[in-house]
Amino acid sequence: xxxxxxxxxxxxxxxxxxxxxxxxxxxxxxxxxxxxxxxxxxxxxxxxxxxxxxxxxxxxxxxxxxxxxxxxxxxxxxxxxxxxxxxxxxxxxxxxxxxxxxxxxxxxxxxxxxxxxxxxxxxxxxxxxxxxxxxxxxxxxxxxxxxxxxxxxxxxxxxxxxxxxxxxxxxxxxxxxxxxxxxxxxxxxxxxxxxxxxxxxxxxxxxxxxxxxxxxxxxxxxxxxxxxxxxxxxxxxxxxxxxxxxxxxxxxxxxxxxxxxxxxxxxxxxxxxxxxxxxxxxxxxxxxxxxxxxxxxxxxxxxxxxxxxxxxxxxxxxxxxxxxxxxxxxxxxxxxxxxxxxxxxxxxxxxxxxxxxxxxxxxxxxxxxx
Amino acid sequence: xxxxxxxxxxxxxxxxxxxxxxxxxxxxxxxxxxxxxxxxxxxxxxxxxxxxxxxxxxxxxxxxxxxxxxxxxxxxxxxxxxxxxxxxxxxxxxxxxxxxxxxxxxxxxxxxxxxxxxxxxxxxxxxxxxxxxxxxxxxxxxxxxxxxxxxxxxxxxxxxxxxxxxxxxxxxxxxxxxxxxxxxxxxxxxxxxxxxxxxxxxxxxxxxxxxxxxxxxxxxxxxxxxxxxxxxxxxxxxxxxxxxxxxxxxxxxxxxxxxxxxxxxxxxxxxxxxxxxxxxxxxxxxxxxxxxxxxxxxxxxxxxxxxxxxxxxxxxxxxxxxxxxxxxxxxxxxxxxxxxxxxxxxxxxxxxxxxxxxxxxxxxxxxxxx
Numbered sequence: 001x002x003x004x005x006x007x008x009x010x011x012x013x014x015x016x017x018x019x020x021x022x023x024x025x026x027x028x029x030x031x032x033x034x035x036x037x038x039x040x041x042x043x044x045x046x047x048x049x050x051x052x053x054x055x056x057x058x059x060x061x062x063x064x065x066x067x068x069x070x071x072x073x074x075x076x077x078x079x080x081x082x083x084x085x086x087x088x089x090x091x092x093x094x095x096x097x098x099x100x101x102x103x104x105x106x107x108x109x110x111x112x113x114x115x116x117x118x119x120x121x122x123x124x125x126x127x128x129x130x131x132x133x134x135x136x137x138x139x140x141x142x143x144x145x146x147x148x149x150x151x152x153x154x155x156x157x158x159x160x161x162x163x164x165x166x167x168x169x170x171x172x173x174x175x176x177x178x179x180x181x182x183x184x185x186x187x188x189x190x191x192x193x194x195x196x197x198x199x200x201x202x203x204x205x206x207x208x209x210x211x212x213x214x215x216x217x218x219x220x221x222x223x224x225x226x227x228x229x230x231x232x233x234x235x236x237x238x239x240x241x242x243x244x245x246x247x248x249x250x251x252x253x254x255x256x257x258x259x260x261x262x263x264x265x266x267x268x269x270x271x272x273x274x275x276x277x278x279x280x281x282x283x284x285x286x287x288x289x290x291x292x293x294x295x296x297x298x299x300x301x302x303x304x305x306x307x308x309x310x311x312x313x314x315x316x317x318x319x320x321x322x323x324x325x326x327x328x329x330x331x332x333x334x335x336x337x338x339x340x341x342x343x344x345x346x347x348x349x350x351x352x353x354x355x356x357x358x359x360x361x362x363x364x365x366x367x368x369x370x
Numbered sequence: 371x372x373x374x375x376x377x378x379x380x381x382x383x384x385x386x387x388x389x390x391x392x393x394x395x396x397x398x399x400x401x402x403x404x405x406x407x408x409x410x411x412x413x414x415x416x417x418x419x420x421x422x423x424x425x426x427x428x429x430x431x432x433x434x435x436x437x438x439x440x441x442x443x444x445x446x447x448x449x450x451x452x453x454x455x456x457x458x459x460x461x462x463x464x465x466x467x468x469x470x471x472x473x474x475x476x477x478x479x480x481x482x483x484x485x486x487x488x489x490x491x492x493x494x495x496x497x498x499x500x501x502x503x504x505x506x507x508x509x510x511x512x513x514x515x516x517x518x519x520x521x522x523x524x525x526x527x528x529x530x531x532x533x534x535x536x537x538x539x540x541x542x543x544x545x546x547x548x549x550x551x552x553x554x555x556x557x558x559x560x561x562x563x564x565x566x567x568x569x570x571x572x573x574x575x576x577x578x579x580x581x582x583x584x585x586x587x588x589x590x591x592x593x594x595x596x597x598x599x600x601x602x603x604x605x606x607x608x609x610x611x612x613x614x615x616x617x618x619x620x621x622x623x624x625x626x627x628x629x630x631x632x633x634x635x636x637x638x639x640x641x642x643x644x645x646x647x648x649x650x651x652x653x654x655x656x657x658x659x660x661x662x663x664x665x666x667x668x669x670x671x672x673x674x675x676x677x678x679x680x681x682x683x684x685x686x687x688x689x690x691x692x693x694x695x696x697x698x699x700x701x702x703x704x705x706x707x708x709x710x711x712x713x714x715x716x717x718x719x720x721x722x723x724x725x726x727x728x729x730x731x732x733x734x735x736x737x738x739x740x
Contacts, residue, residue: 002463007438009457041650041678042728066679067646067729068377087379087617087646087679091696093372108618110695137628137636138680139618139644169632178632247457248478248509258507262539262548266507274509276437276457280411280724285717286656308411308720309436309457310508325480326461347655350678354650355725358412359437 008361009276009309010244011328014046016054017366018237019223023055025235026219030206033213038202038220039074040066040086045282045356046224046240047364049077054367055223056081064218068093071102084129084163087139094118098126103162105129107139112149112159119158129163129199132189134182136169143189150192163216164190164198171204171212172230183211190214203228207235226349227339240338240353242360243328244277244293249315258312259304264289271316273300275329278309282355283331284345287311291344294335295322378731379646379679380614381698384416386424387736388607389593393425395605396589400576403583408572408590409444410436410456415652415726416594416610417734419447424737425593426451434588438463441472454499454533457509464488468496473532475499477509482519482529489528499533499569502559504552506539513559520562533586534560534568541574541582542600553581560584573598577605596719597709610708610723612730613698614647614663619685628682629674634659641686643670645699648679652725653701654715657681661714664705665692 005011027035037060043051052063052074062082065071071085084103088111089096095118097104106112106128119126130149133140141149146164149155166186170176183200190198197215203222205212207229222228225239250272258264258272275293279285283306291302293313300313315323332338338349345352375381397405407430413421422433422444432452435441441455454473458481459466465488467474476482476498489496500519503510511519516534519525536556540546553570560568567585573592575582577599592598595609620642628634628642645663649655653676661672663683670683685693702708708719715722 001442001469002466004439007460007463007466009437009460044678045650066650067379069374069729072371090377090379090615090617090646093377096372096377099371108695110618133620135627135632136630137620137622137626137642138674138677138682142620169627169630173631176632178627245460247460248480250478250503250507250512252507256507257505257539257548260506260539261543262505262546272507276460279721280415280436282725285721304507307508308414308724312508325478351649351655354678355652358728359439 005361005363008359009247010242010281010360011363012356012360013241013363013365014050015237015239015241015365016050018225018239019051020054020058022223022225022236022239023058023060023219026206026217026222030213030217034061034216036060036062036064036199036216036218037223038064038218040064040070040220041354044220044224044350044353046353047362048074050364050367052077062216068096068102072096072100075100075102089114098122103127103129105131105165106141107131108141109145112141112145112155116155116158120154125158125160127160127162129165130161130193132164132166132186134166134185134189135178136167138167140166143185146189146192161193161196164193164196166200167202168200168205171202171208174208174230179208221350224353225338226353234339238334238337240332241330242332242356243330244275246273246323246325246327246329247276247310248274248325249323250274260307261305264304270314271318272303273313273315273323273329275311275313276309277331278307278311280308281357281359282352283311284347284355286345286347287341291341292336293329293331294333295329297335299335300329375731375733378729379617380612380651380730381733382726382730383611383733383735384420385607385609385611385735386420388595388609389421390424390428392593392595392606392609393428393430393589396576396587396592400583400587404431404586406430406432406434406569406586406588407593408434408588410434410440410590411724414590414594414720414723416723417732418444420734420737422447432586438466438472442466442470445470445472459484468492473497473499475501475535476511477501478511479515482511482515482525486525486528490524495528495530497530497532499535500531500563502534502536502556504536504555504559505548506537508537510536513555516559516562531563531566534563534566536570537572538570538575541572541578544578544600549578591720594723595708596723604709608704608707610702611700612702612726613700614645616643616693616695616697616699617646617680618644618695619693620644630677631675634674640684641688642673643683643685643693643699645681645683646679647701648677648681650678651727651729652722653681654717654725656715656717657711661711662706663699663701664703665699667705669705670699
């Protein structure tokens with residue numbers, strides 16, 4: 001059988017050394033706070049196992065996932081690191097946490113009560129993080145619930161609170177009025193659990209300044225190269241490169257149309273390249289007639305609609321000898337970042353990363369232990 | 371360990387009996403033409419192996435995939451059915467086709483020449499389908515290339531042409547001028563290969579009328595319940611149900627805001643349900659403040675932005691006793707079809723299906739041999 005890279009229509013390259021460098025950069029910005037790593041959603045689509053492995057080697061001691069199953073999967077990769085599960089226990093799943101040594105983030109009164117009852121029945125004090133909602137209205141207990149818990153000696157005899165955490169709704173907008181309101185409620189919440197560590201900032205929060213750092217920061221997006229800051233150059237290294245192969249080159253005449261719905265009309269003699277990636281690979285349909293690819297420095301516009309398995313570029317400006325069937329066009333990389341593609345698609349880089357598909361041949365660079 | 375369905379934040383149910391019924395419906399509409407099945411992109415996100423297995427049991431003799439690796443995977447599931455690979459051979463991968471008995475769709479002069487040379491070197495006549503571009507300008511040889519091939523006795527001694535095919539750009543718009551133009555070019559192409567079977571119609575084309583059916587139709591979307599017709603009731607049965615669990619219920623006051631960017635403002639006392647699915651699961655960010663869920667007949671609006679792992683619904687109208695943490699809200703199903711969600715998200719059902727994520731607990735209904 002041929003080489004998988006030869007058979008694949010598109011190649012996704014993940015630079016693990018860049019992930020580690022980004023984590024170290026976050027750690028440097030955050031210090032003396034400590035830097036955890038968010039590896040939920042398969043490390044934002046880049047592969048939880050290889051990412052978590054290199055970050056653990058680099059010294060990361062605490063990892064966040066969203067779901068129980070992600071936690072169970074990560075425990076197989078990292079036998080000896082702390083794993084916190086952001087969604088907390090669904091009813092009846094408390095025993096899974098104990099079995100796999102996962103620490104639940106408790107977000108609701110029912111989760112608090114369920115974990116306390118489970119710990120009491122198990123006859124031991126079990127660790128948990130407390131997530132207080134400070135204005136996001138998504139997950140997290142109210143300050144009032146936390147106040148009740150702080151006075152509940154039976155519950156506190158069963159739960160070892162290791163972290164009081166919250167999440168900012170507008171950290172990517174440094175001047176947003178909500179930020180300081182959330183910080184203030186967070187301080188109040190922490191005051192109910194003196195001596196317990198706190199965590200508020202994710203990728204963007206960690207660039208808001210020292211007030212926001214508490215004891216632990218928990219970046220995800222920044223580790224994967226997305227820009228965490230609202231303006232200025234991106235302080236993070238790029239991590240992802242996506243290249244798709246040319247299946248066919250075609251010369252078309254003025255008057256022809258391209259793709260489904262004939263949405264792109266050819267106005268002059270044009271050379272088209274049909275490339276083996278489409279919306280089933282996470283190249284959003286919203287990039288139709290708006291996206292672009294690159295051949296070195298040359299930008300080639302995506303023309304017509306994005307198909308399920310194919311996209312078409314106008315490569316008229318590319319010298320003929322630079323492009324043959326089997327050659328690659330850069331979809332993400334140094335000339336067009338994840339954030340750039342997101343902007344063209346009308347979304348954010350987070351969604352571009354998590355939409356990356358299963359059909360790519362994936363290559364990991366770096367990652368050797370230091 | 372607990373039941374996977376209990377641990378999962380969301381449940382995806384695929385009705386294989388409905389897939390089979392839809393394939394039979396397509397076969398009935400198409401007859402005397404025969405009905406193949408398109409199972410590329412993991413059967414549009416629903417699982418290539420279980421879908422292909424039940425369709426083969428129902429009598430489907432020919433399957434289409436997009437990529438070589440999909441073909442290799444499908445060959446393991448279906449040892450004795452025809453598998454055609456729409457993207458054709460990438461340079462240097464011809465031997466993979468032979469090894470796994472995959473039939474390439476030849477889309478470009480280079481693919482024609484490569485397959486002919488490979489067959490000649492192998493010393494045997496090898497089957498292939500010819501894809502002629504009739505106006506989509508995406509994949510497919512020009513009529514001129516086909517004419518040259520028809521006169522190339524050496525190539526025809528090496529390639530057994532089993533199918534002349536093309537693809538409609540505007541089949542979902544029955545009156546579109548391009549349709550008849552494509553049909554006319556398709557007839558010309560077929561006339562170059564007398565006695566060889568032809569295929570033009572996919573899901574929508576198969577409802578355009580008898581002129582479009584040729585010898586083989588090749589639906590994908592229609593098998594998976596998407597509406598193939600431009601108007602009227604959907605002739606296909608729904609296939610997919612998606613339910614996500616409530617993690618937390620929250621009562622909020624007028625003046626609060628919800629989610630990232632505080633894009634949804636609460637104007638009266640409101641009950642919110644935070645649910646365990648987000649854009650990493652294919653719930654597009656474009657559904658923020660536009661999507662909905664259902665509890666039985668009650669529609670609940672999605673409020674605020676879609677997060678990576680979470681969405682929030684306004685459940686004020688739902689009686690309190692109908693909703694507890696762990697209960698499910700229907701995201702796709704009888705009250706809200708895939709096409710409905712696509713419309714709310716500004717895309718098509720095809721992209722909704724192929725974006726369905728990896729974190730769902732998947733259940734397959736039906737599929738027993740008849």
